[in-house]
Amino acid sequence: MDTEAQHTERDPSSGTEDGSRSARVSEDAQGPGETRDPGDAGTAEETAERAGAGPSASTWRRTALVGGACVMFLLLLSHFVMQPFLIPSRSMEPTLQVGDRILVNKLAYRFGSEPERGDVVVFDGTGSFVREQPPGDPVTGLLHDGAAALGLAEPDETDFVKRVVGVGGDRVVCCDADGRLTVNGVPVQEWYVKLGDRPSSVPFDIVVPPDRLWVMGDHRSQSSDSRDHLGSPGGGMVPVDRVVGRADWIAWPLGRWTTVQETDAFDAVPAAPAGGHGAAPHG
Template sequence: MDTEAQHTERDRSSGETEERSRSARMSGPRSAAAPSPEAAPAPDTAPGGDGPDATGGRGPFRLSWRRTGLVGAACVVFLLLLSHFVLQPFLIPSGSMEPTLQVGDRILVNKLAYRFGDAPERGDVVVFDGTGSFVQEPPRENPVTGLLHGAAAALGLAEPDETDFVKRVVGVGGDRVVCCGKDGRLTVNGVPVDEWYVHLGDAPSKVPFDIVVPQGTLWVMGDHRSQSSDSRDHLGQPGGGMVPVDRVIGRADWIGWPFGRWSVVPPTAAFDAVPAPAAGRHG
């Protein structure tokens, strides 16, 4: 047997095995320290791939502000539509309706109260446009500032237009309203009215009057009679202080602000005993 050839083969195999071992030891640490490019994590990016994420203050941050602005604009539009058609906040600017309504109260005016055939009734507290009755010529104003003020007033954030008023209905079409009777009280269609809502210490009226309310109009007065400019103050003017029913904006049903005065506007039964106006009376 050729023993020398066998020794040569074993020596060659041992050398190749040792060479492979050395290669494995040298390549192992290098692979762990330097991962392949394919395994390297990608830098943080925004969902749209446009710059850093929200922590970087760019992509998502801009989107969130844009979304907030759109939601805010939609809310304002919704409130303006609600105010225009359904329920309008109205800031009370004076004490003419004390004690029922106080300066700074924000009432909610029900614009649907008279939309479906109902008409204002005696005792209702109404908001109306006094153009042509309490104000003969509306004041002129800058269109831009007028638009901004109108929007703020519609949201209850500013005083109402100079042509808007809040008063109590005392007489409706056909009623004869007289002040004052022998007992010092206001009478409607000959019946004395117990006006418990009138400001303490005020007389029903220091201005005497005897009027018949034309059909389609209202006779209105403030609850703080000594501090209210109402139908009495316009007796000698065109229209005689009568407010056309179609100028009524709505009925004041609730006090919404301040929180301590949350309540309904108190209804009154003061006119329950008043009969309907005499047939054929048209003013």
């Protein structure tokens, strides 16, 4: 009878007495009222992460995919919409300083608009400021272009940033009797020029051909610009279709975050006359 009673009291689902004791310990660890879902155990990789084994291979893959997608997005953005450029020289002081990273609006001239007098533009100087160069190592060039597109490297040696002073048909002269630059016979008060610089130490009198630009740096004594290429093929004029875009913002350093200020210096300048022969400068 005693033996039969002992068998009757034992929980049939527990197996052995040890098994019953193990089940109770497990339940106590979960806490009262909790049940364990077999699916909560997670994968072996998640278990390893919880145990302090570090990120799993799948986590690294996800991170790499997200990072790659972000880089691809930035490259596409810089190629078609807005590209950062690093300023490597003093030629545009005080407007732009060495180390500034500017954001160039590549849509500014995409829909029928063209550069205007006073715009600060980035352009490819191949054929106007520099000679055509034989192609280099394509892999190195691709890596450099990618870094430059993200603003992490200096731009190509063929890329320049200058201010548009004359557009197609304009007559640009320097200097008049008062030492001022004139466009189509009207003196221009160039407040953006580096303090202490003259409008130009090199005299010139040119008429800008159609679809070309006459460009100059704001730091005239430190800028190699259209004046320095008067005797070169193209006469220092930059083809409009070589313009990369308009410099609209200074993005870095943070203390200089601002828009590139527009100028009203050319507001009084009349449109170029038909035939492209501007008026004689006022004296």
